[in-house]
Amino acid sequence: MKSAVILVSGRGSNMRAIVEARTGLEVKAVIANRPDAPALPWAVERGLATRVVDHREFATRDAFDERLALEIERLRPDLLLLAGFMRILGEAFIGRFAGRMVNIHPSLLPAFPGLRTHRRALEAGVKLHGATVHMVTAALDGGPIVAQGAVPVLAGDTEESLAARVLEVEHRIYPQAVRWFVEDRIESNGRDVVQVRGTGASHDWIVSPRNAE
Numbered sequence: 001m002k003s004a005v006i007l008v009s010g011r012g013s014n015m016r017a018i019v020e021a022r023t024g025l026e027v028k029a030v031i032a033n034r035p036d037a038p039a040l041p042w043a044v045e046r047g048l049a050t051r052v053v054d055h056r057e058f059a060t061r062d063a064f065d066e067r068l069a070l071e072i073e074r075l076r077p078d079l080l081l082l083a084g085f086m087r088i089l090g091e092a093f094i095g096r097f098a099g100r101m102v103n104i105h106p107s108l109l110p111a112f113p114g115l116r117t118h119r120r121a122l123e124a125g126v127k128l129h130g131a132t133v134h135m136v137t138a139a140l141d142g143g144p145i146v147a148q149g150a151v152p153v154l155a156g157d158t159e160e161s162l163a164a165r166v167l168e169v170e171h172r173i174y175p176q177a178v179r180w181f182v183e184d185r186i187e188s189n190g191r192d193v194v195q196v197r198g199t200g201a202s203h204d205w206i207v208s209p210r211n212a213e
């Protein structure tokens with residue numbers, strides 16, 4: 001059985017999607033960098049272990065990273081799943097968990113790394129937008145891609161309507177990617193292109209969540 005620690009900062013809807021998908025993953029703990037993260041009460045209710053490593057209590061980024069790494073290492077997870085974790089982690093931290101750290105980002109990477117992805121997609125006039133599950137490397141939102149899901153950008157879309165459509169796709173592709181890890185079907189050294197054994201492609205193209213049913 002594969003195990004994971006899930007890192008969150010806020011709402012935790014991707015964490016919920018992963019837990020509810022019953023992938024066979026053992027969630028060793030949910031760790032938040034904010035004590036008021038709404039993800040935490042949900043995790044507690046589900047009987048999951050939770051921890052808070054509040055970034056505001058540390059004088060430097062490195063000190064926060066070090067404490068977070070110690071909390072995680074104590075739990076010895078196979079995977080570290082970032083699910084709406086909104087802190088940039090330093091190179092030393094990333095090196096410690098190289099090849100085991102996975103993130104979900106709300107755009108079709110390499111388009112729109114960083115923040116405000118939905119607004120930037122609307123401003124750029126792209127016709128397809130979506131989400132990406134990728135391995136975490138020192139390059140911000142630049143690690144090897146595990147899965148992607150795409151949605152159309154519709155006339156009249158607002159940042160909110162587009163975000164909601166993308167979020168539906170996030171909730172499909174992140175559990176799917178986790179399932180691949182649990183089934184040991186991911187081939188990755190954490191740096192190069194990810195291959196998924198037993199599927200035709202390492203991308204999960206979904207033009208629209210409804211069409212894909």
Ligand code: GAR
Binds near residue numbers: 015083086167
């Ligand atoms: C999600 O849309 C996720 O892709 C994004 O934050 C949201 C968290 O929602 N992550 C990033 O922007 C990472 N840079 P959630 O807390 O409901 O899962």
